[in-house]
Amino acid sequence: MMLRVTESRPVESAVDVQEIRRVFTPRKREPVTALDGVSLTIPVGEVHGLLGPNGAGKTTLVKILSTVLLPTSGKASVLGHDVVEEARAVRPQIGIVFGGERGLYWRLSGRQNLEYWGALYKLSRAEIRERTERLLDRVGLTDRADERVETYSRGMKQRLHLARGLMGDAKVLFLDEPTTGMDPLAAREFRALITELRGEGRTILLATHDMAEAEALCDRVTLIDHGAIIATESPRTLGRVILRFQRIDVEGAGEEVLGRIAGLAGVESVAPAEGGARIEVAETGVTADVLKLLVDAGVTSVRTSLPSLEEVYVHLIGDRGLRV
């Protein structure tokens, strides 16, 4: 199912992607289209979520915007600079944080890693020293700053990645699965940090498959799958888009009434659930018909609920499980 959600184009954009297409051609294998005509505009100061399953094209888009991967066709710019033609102008403006444990010198300390990164951003010695201390403190690594990265937990490495991404004082931050490996507490602190960064006026593109994270942090979310954008909207609006997928939890309903409900047009499923049944509708207005049938049958324990972003995600992208 493809939803077309109209997107208003802001005047001042931090990221502007127009019809980007990226095809990978592995040796002795069929070409793979990672991005297929993606267009996206992110205004300055927005926290924008890029939500999709593994293999959807999120990382490919982030890499193109980071100037490290060339698009097959199309145009993309960051703060007005073309990522291909003006890559040198883009690089001082961006910071990148990737999930996972790679991308750090393990035999060096956290502080030494950050100092190296500061020097690559051509900061003065005083700036490097000041920024390193501040960021180590900000990500809670001051006490372990002089220990080798190889002794860090996965979550600590992830926090160091974030500090690294901030060394250049980037105006635009690309975060790709940044909370991978973090424990819930660290992930919560990380989200608080993102809120702080937004308060500083930075633009953030957050690629994730964590719906709760996107819902909590993002001004707008783009759903992407198979290299194509499905929808771009605020998490709340996106939720309203599929209000028709409302779910109704009932207790004490008999087989007969549930059978009649299952036969209604627009009812997607009726499935047993803890203490009763869960009814999922697939069309606007069907909820009222279902509720009427239930009330007429004397069922009073009924609860309807609004869709979470996760439900939006599953409905729009489909329940692919681990398949990519």
Add this chain to the structure above:
Amino acid sequence: MRPFLAGYRLELRIVRASPDTLIPFFTAPLFTIIFLTIVRHGGRHDLQPDALMAPVLMTLWWFALFQGGNLVTGDRWQGMLEWILATPSSLAVVILGRISAIMTLGSFGFLEVWAIGKLVFGVSIPFEHPFALALTLLVTIFAMAGTAVVFAALFVLTRNSYTFANSASFPFYVLGGVFVPIALLPGWIQPVTKVIFMSWSSDLLRASVRPSPIHDEWGRLGMVLLIGGLSFLFGRFVLRLVLRRMRTSGELATA
């Protein structure tokens, strides 16, 4: 200058954290003993300075080829390469800084070889032209760093860069006249050696430890500098081409 210094400082820290990278300092004394034994056993005591200069050059070249040549490949495998490229610094300059740090460390091989010659055989490096010797070592280190950038750019295209590094070491020992002077090689090989900076360096190093005046010292130093400089520029060009290719194919990072 900051990216160069960033690379220089980083490499010193990496070496400090990974002492295994200093393995040539364990092999240099062995080569020194082998070469000195050969010339002494053959009754050619006049060639003892040559036998001392060869391990110095071999140690330096090992550092340039194996350590310097594998820097980009190493960063790629560690998942660093993409993110370094996304910073405002030139990768070629950062790499040159790192290789320069390696070569600085490699130059301590000179002192080591000198000490081994003195302690084991009682043979010292004769400082007949100390200024020329120091200057030749300096420009040789510069040229090696420049040449290592070429290898760093090319090795990233290979699946097993150490095999290539191993294969590239011996031709350079021969064509660079590291132990056997170029003049003793077959005539048809000699023109090829003129484009190898080490052939100029090794001759000049040997000349600077002999009492006779050095012929065309500045011209030969200039050739080492020129070939080294051109090598760096060529390496930077190749690196740019290779990185462009990898940005196109999406191979900057390994899975």
